[in-house]
Amino acid sequence: MTKCLSGFLFLVLLMALPGLAQPRRKIIIDEDCSGPGGSNMQAPALLVQSPQAEVLGITVVTGDQWRDEEVAHMLRLLEIVGRSDILVIPGAEYPLVWRRQDAVLWQQGYGKVAYAGAWDPRWWHPANIVPPLPEGMPTTKPSSEDAAHFLVRMVHKYPHQVTIYAAGPMTDLALAISIDSDFPKLAQELVFMGGSLNPQTEDPEFVDSPRHEFNFWFDPEAAHIVLRALWAKITCTPVDISIKTRFSPAMMKEIEASGTPLARCGQVLPARSGGGFHVG
Numbered sequence: 001m002t003k004c005l006s007g008f009l010f011l012v013l014l015m016a017l018p019g020l021a022q023p024r025r026k027i028i029i030d031e032d033c034s035g036p037g038g039s040n041m042q043a044p045a046l047l048v049q050s051p052q053a054e055v056l057g058i059t060v061v062t063g064d065q066w067r068d069e070e071v072a073h074m075l076r077l078l079e080i081v082g083r084s085d086i087l088v089i090p091g092a093e094y095p096l097v098w099r100r101q102d103a104v105l106w107q108q109g110y111g112k113v114a115y116a117g118a119w120d121p122r123w124w125h126p127a128n129i130v131p132p133l134p135e136g137m138p139t140t141k142p143s144s145e146d147a148a149h150f151l152v153r154m155v156h157k158y159p160h161q162v163t164i165y166a167a168g169p170m171t172d173l174a175l176a177i178s179i180d181s182d183f184p185k186l187a188q189e190l191v192f193m194g195g196s197l198n199p200q201t202e203d204p205e206f207v208d209s210p211r212h213e214f215n216f217w218f219d220p221e222a223a224h225i226v227l228r229a230l231w232a233k234i235t236c237t238p239v240d241i242s243i244k245t246r247f248s249p250a251m252m253k254e255i256e257a258s259g260t261p262l263a264r265c266g267q268v269l270p271a272r273s274g275g276g277f278h279v280g
Contacts, residue, residue: 024054026161026188028154030091030147032063032117032168035073036135036265040064043167044074045262048083056154056162057087059147063168063218064117066127067093075138080261084140091147092171093127095219100124114205117218135265148175155186160232166192169215174222177229184229194223196239206239213239 029047034040048055058078060071071090078084100119107113118124125131143150151172155162164187166173173190176183184190196213199206206212216223227234255263 024052025163026054026056026154026158027163027165028056028151029058030061030151030164030166030168030172031058032065033058033060033070033074033077034064035070035077036133040070040167041073041077045077045081047165048078048086049081055086056158057089057143057150059089059091059150059172060142061091061147061168061172062093062095062118062127063215066118066125066129067091068128069130071142072130072133072138073135075140075142076133076135077262079138079140080135080265082261087143087150088140089143089145089147089150092169092175095169095171096174096221096225098219098221113212113217114203115214117214147172148179151176152180152183155183159186160188162187163189163191166190166194166226167215169219170194170222170226171219174219174225177225184226184231187231189233189235190226190231191235191237193237193242195236199238199240199243201239201243203243 027047029044031040031044033044044055044058047053058074060067060074062070064070065073067090071088074088075084078086078088103116103119107116118127145153151164164173170192192215194213194215196206196211198210205214257263
């Protein structure tokens with residue numbers, strides 16, 4: 001799936017940015033942390049273990065799954081890689097305006113989408129339900145602070161030093177802007193996955209509607225607010241780029257052979273939910 005491929009592209013992009021090595025780049029990961037595997041787990045797993053990155057916190061927004069389920073997956077991932085010192089901060093449970101019934105009506109008027117994230121009827125459940133996790137339930141707890149206030153607080157604490165890595169719907173960022181209009185100007189950079197121009201792919205999610213992209217579609221009002229804000233710098237990786245990135249079977253075998261706790265976990269996780277180490 002395209003979503004699974006984009007995580008590694010983001011990692012390569014962030015690691016290649018100038019000035020990343022000295023000092024370590026301060027990063028806030030704002031993501032719909034669906035699990036147990038896939039890019040939404042792979043990208044944070046690599047970032048939190050990178051000597052080039054200082055992850056200040058992971059803010060979790062509803063998107064591919066519901067927020068509370070995603071928070072549990074991320075807490076468990078940090079336990080597995082031994083980085084439970086990193087804060088996991090719950091973000092928005094719902095988009096700014098849209099609700100599931102709005103998405104249903106939209107599809108009746110404009111055509112059914114191939115993927116609807118937390119609203120997808122194939123695995124939909126109420127927002128307050130956290131099903132048993134294949135990787136085990138976490139014992140650590142999330143932060144009591146909310147994502148929007150955490151984002152604002154961090155850019156004030158480290159003005160012009162924080163990179164916001166946004167790999168999900170932009171609800172948390174829009175709420176942060178509503179709290180403090182200076183939030184975008186105080187961040188060093190916004191790096192986000194979003195948008196689709198004309199990807200060359202056979203993925204059914206984009207063949208019939210190449211301009212459709214999930215992160216923007218799930219909360220279009222938030223995307224409108226965030227992309228009109230006065231950021232010092234914005235880097236976008238659209239679907240067109242992400243589909244050119246491949247996670248090969250050879251790469252998966254190399255990871256499995258490392259014998260790390262995360263690699264052992266990846267060997268036993270199911271292929272659904274972004275699953276294990278998914279091969280695109």
